[in-house]
Amino acid sequence: MSDLDPPDHGEAWDITVVSEPFTTGSEDVGIAVGRLQARAREQDWDLVVGLTELPLHDHEGRHLLVQTDPEQRTAVLSLPALGGLRMHSRARRAVRSLVSGMANPEADEGHRVALPPVRGRWRLLMGMVLANRPWLLVPGLKSALVAALATGAVATVNSTVWVLANSLSWWRLVVATIASIALVVAWLVIDGELWDRPEDDSPRSRHRSRLYNASTLLTLMTGVLICYVALYVVNLAWALFVLDPDLMGGYLNARLGYGDLFVLAWFVASAATVGGGLGSGLESDEAIRAAAYSKREEDRRERLAGDPNPGRSAR
Structure with a gap:
């Protein structure tokens, strides 16, 4: 994330990268977002993007690529859902897009990107396999x-x-x-x-x-x-x-x-x-x-x- 440019080039951003284990149950996107928000309040962060190797799902059982909450300036992205191929470049583009959207919450009402039922499941599985290296x-x-x-x-x-x-x-x-x-x-x-x-x-x-x-x-x-x-x-x-x-x-x-x-x-x-x-x-x-x-x-x-x-x- 060191090459991430802030949306407003007139401001200097302090970017903190933290790598820790998600607590159990964080495959549920609501739990994952809630825990990210709690950590943001604890650290007094203005904006937080969580990248996880876990496959995320909502309460309807759909697998998700990303979930955002612009009001709380919080987003969580499932790396396996990117499909594995060119994961680093895709993740960088996704993070830039999420940061830009949450930096201007009035232009982003929040979104949840669900994977297609069949093709998305295979994409997620391949992403999990490549994440296993x-x-x-x-x-x-x-x-x-x-x-x-x-x-x-x-x-x-x-x-x-x-x-x-x-x-x-x-x-x-x-x-x-x-x-x-x-x-x-x-x-x-x-x-x-x-x-x-x-x-x-x-x-x-x-x-x-x-x-x-x-x-x-x-x-x-x-x-x-x-x-x-x-x-x-x-x-x-x-x-x-x-x-x-x-x-x-x-x-x-x-x-x-x-x-x-x-x-x-x-x-x-x-x-x-x-x-x-x-x-x-x-x-x-x-x-x-x-x-x-x-x-x-x-x-x-x-x-x-x-x-x-x-x-x-x-x-």
């Missing part, structure tokens, strides 16, 4: 990745693996890829206790859990897929370096070419993903927990439990 799962899976690389290096020079890879059709290889990634994702969810359960039987609570669980699964799938691709590339490079298809073909009494190395690396990547992923512990539980909105919510609650002023709002 699935590429950061790779360091958390480092031990599993190293184990998978070791497994793949040994399997690549195994004649039985060559025979199996050469006998598989392309659709079986696709099934093997999907199954290996799904098994590792399931293991991460179970081992990390990442599955969110509704707090009660209300439709809103069940919908929240479904949204959180969907974002967690997609985040984990993306992170594991990144590891899978890296594993495939390394296995392929290793196979191209150490193996001679003509020599292996003569040993197996089969006609093999360099194209078969791509198939071999594909099969080995699937087998090594399962063997390395399920047979190795996590390098960092925190990296895995960060993939789940529900776990980050637990972390926020733990932080607030030790906060001397738990009623304050934030981020």
